[in-house]
Amino acid sequence: MHDDPWRRRFTDEARSERPDLALLCLLIGTEADPGLDEAGLDAAQIELDRLAGLLPYGAKSPRAWAAALAALLGGRCDFRGSPGDYQRLESSLLHEVLRRRRGLPILLSVVWIEVARRAGAPVYGVALPGHFVVGFGEPGEQVLADPFAGGRLLTGSDAELLVAGATGAPLDASMLTPASPLDVVLRIVNNIRAWAAARPEQSSVALWAVELSLLLPSHPARLRYDRAQLLVQRGEFMTGAAELDAYADVVATVEPATAEAIRGRARAARARLN
Structure with missing residues (x-):
């Protein structure tokens, strides 16, 4: 495999004690877009910081955090997905998703996770089979939101339907655990x-x-x-x-x-x- 500075950085970050999800996603983008340079990486991180700064300040319940993210990212900023996004490579590249405000469920979830994390929310990714979503709060009080649908809150039966549609199998509690970076x-x-x-x-x-x-x-x-x-x-x-x-x-x-x-x-x- 060819060795270049971006790949060395990707390797180092992936092996660090606390891998930076946004940085790893942006480094994936350097493979697809030769024009993405250090300034482009910085601009994407600054945009995530800017979006986090638009969230109302202060501790909130998991449901209130989910509602605040939906209002900002799904509503005011119009981050969401459509079936056509599955046909585009850009839908898997964080810097393009930040620019276009369109992407696959998992990349839109990365935007939510990184914006919410910067604002202090108890947020994490939830890797449901076939459809990635975000979770807020601890098990038992967990609130799920679907960034692909603009941040629609998911009930237990919504999550069961998503999993059944993707796998034909029932929802298992293990599917709701936080996904690591x-x-x-x-x-x-x-x-x-x-x-x-x-x-x-x-x-x-x-x-x-x-x-x-x-x-x-x-x-x-x-x-x-x-x-x-x-x-x-x-x-x-x-x-x-x-x-x-x-x-x-x-x-x-x-x-x-x-x-x-x-x-x-x-x-x-x-x-x-x-």
């Missing part, structure tokens, strides 16, 4: 990979997304195989073959037959050079 970042890069996978001409986007996933402290080993496949697909046969062999070594002890099949793919990739 690294969980959020991994889900964002997975969304980007899914967007690129549906567009074969965007293999370069798929490649940087999987490479960022590999920089996170915890990631599935299979990502190395996915990266190798992308390299071969992009015509980087030698690098892809070497990566396939390395992954085969990882799985050989537990799945020797799988390892041999992967080595066969590596040989086939090298053969395409002749």
Whole structure:
């Protein structure tokens, strides 16, 4: 994987004691937008600070915090999403979501989390299957809001319907636990990979997304195989073959037959050079 200052910064931040969610999301943006520089990162953080400064001051109940965020971000500033946002890469990039005020549920939730956190709210992301939302308050008094819908408050049955629509399964209490910043970042890069996978001409986007996933402290080993496949697909046969062999070594002890099949793919990739 190529080494550059942005990626080193991403790696360092992901491994820090308290990873900065906004910064990690903005560093994802540097992969997609070569024009995003230090000034652009600063401007995005300043915008989050500015929005937080517009919230009414003082301690509030979870419900009052949710209402205040909905009034400011969903109402006054018109942050929300639409079905068309799923078709745009910008919907997964924090600096673009701040500019356009449109995005995927998880990126709109990042805006809410970062604005509310700066104002002192007890806020966190909630990674419901298929639809990311935000939570305020402790379990038992938890209030959920849907930034994609402009901050609509979710009742228990609303959340059950969202989960049932996405998975066909009932809502489990474990789904309502706060998502860590690294969980959020991994889900964002997975969304980007899914967007690129549906567009074969965007293999370069798929490649940087999987490479960022590999920089996170915890990631599935299979990502190395996915990266190798992308390299071969992009015509980087030698690098892809070497990566396939390395992954085969990882799985050989537990799945020797799988390892041999992967080595066969590596040989086939090298053969395409002749």
